[in-house]
Amino acid sequence: MAVIKEFTKGLWQEMPPFRLLLGLCPTLAVTTSAENGLGMGAAVIFVLTLSNMLVSALRKYIPKTVRIACFIVIAASLVVALELLMQAYVYSLYEQLGIFVPLIVVNCIILGRAEAFAAKHNVPDSIADALGIGLGYTIALTFLGSLREILGNGTWFGMQLFGDSFEPFKIMVQAPGAFICLGLILGGMNWLARWQNRRKGSEFVSIGCQVCGGACAACAAARKNDKES
């Protein structure tokens, strides 16, 4: 049961870009189309699963003092391997994702899950955690990519959706569109979480605040708002 719980938490409760606010740089940069989002997500699942597995398997042998260096070596090797494989077998995707494939090394999700989870749990749990978080990341990226592609280009996975009369919002596929979209999604999710919590009568915790325990300025402001309304 624990395995299933570790898997499902990544899909909503701890969805990386929307709930934990991890891995935002590639989230904003590559989601110009649904296909790119899906491809980036798949690449992250590959690296994250293997790195979690290796870190968890080696956790008893890695000395505490050099654990970060060891995690980086593992992640970097996996990313280089992924880069070579992508170049050899899915070249067009490799070209699309460009610089963001090598940057998976420093994607905070990889290091974050290695340090916060894999280094403290057994191998099956770590794999379940990686698959869940990775899948959550993929879903989030594909969703954001779809939204931007549909609004900014009038297509979805390259399929034409509207007639010629549709004038696409070009801004949505450019950098500002990513910020606007992400901001609106986060706002929507905060609103949803607040509404749910009020119904259940529990304390509201703002997105990205799972660790602050309600002590930060954003949570205080949200509480104040809550009382007033």
Place this chain on the structure above:
Amino acid sequence: MGSMVRTVVVLTVLCSFSGFVLSYLKNVTAPTIEEQLLINVQGPAIASVFNKAENNPVADRHVFTRENGEKVVVFPCLVGNRLTGVAMENFGKGYGGAVGVIIGFNVSNDSLAGVGMTTLKETPGLGMRVREPAFSEQFRDAAPPVALSSRGGKIDAVSGATISSDGVIEAVNKANSVYKELKPQIVKQWNQ
């Protein structure tokens, strides 16, 4: 002391293992990656240079060796089994790094058949415009060596992007000297 030794040993083993695995993988994927690069990067440029080719220039490529030992990949263009042109890649110095250009030559009169860009990291909207036909079509049927019109040649630079335009010119002229040197070998290779 003991923990320090352990730290060193673990890191050394981990790094050397990762190095070993990656070098093995690199060797295994190298031929496929080279093929992919030819198809995806050089293929379209070659196709734009030779629109009349009846063969597959990428599949029929041949590697020649220059006098100084440098290896040059040459792509032939055959029409009715006769060699009409050859193309090769060369590089010039651009604004954002090396400018990769595929340069085609007409074998009959040694003029340029055309140019196509492969690797470009120039400024979007400025240097990147060397891709546009307005610039690259000037090379079709021109007699090498070429020069910019500001230096007494016949090629008009992309306005605001003299460095990028110069990079293309440099690549063309370098390829021209390679072509001159290799021409006897090239003719022997494809025209029996």
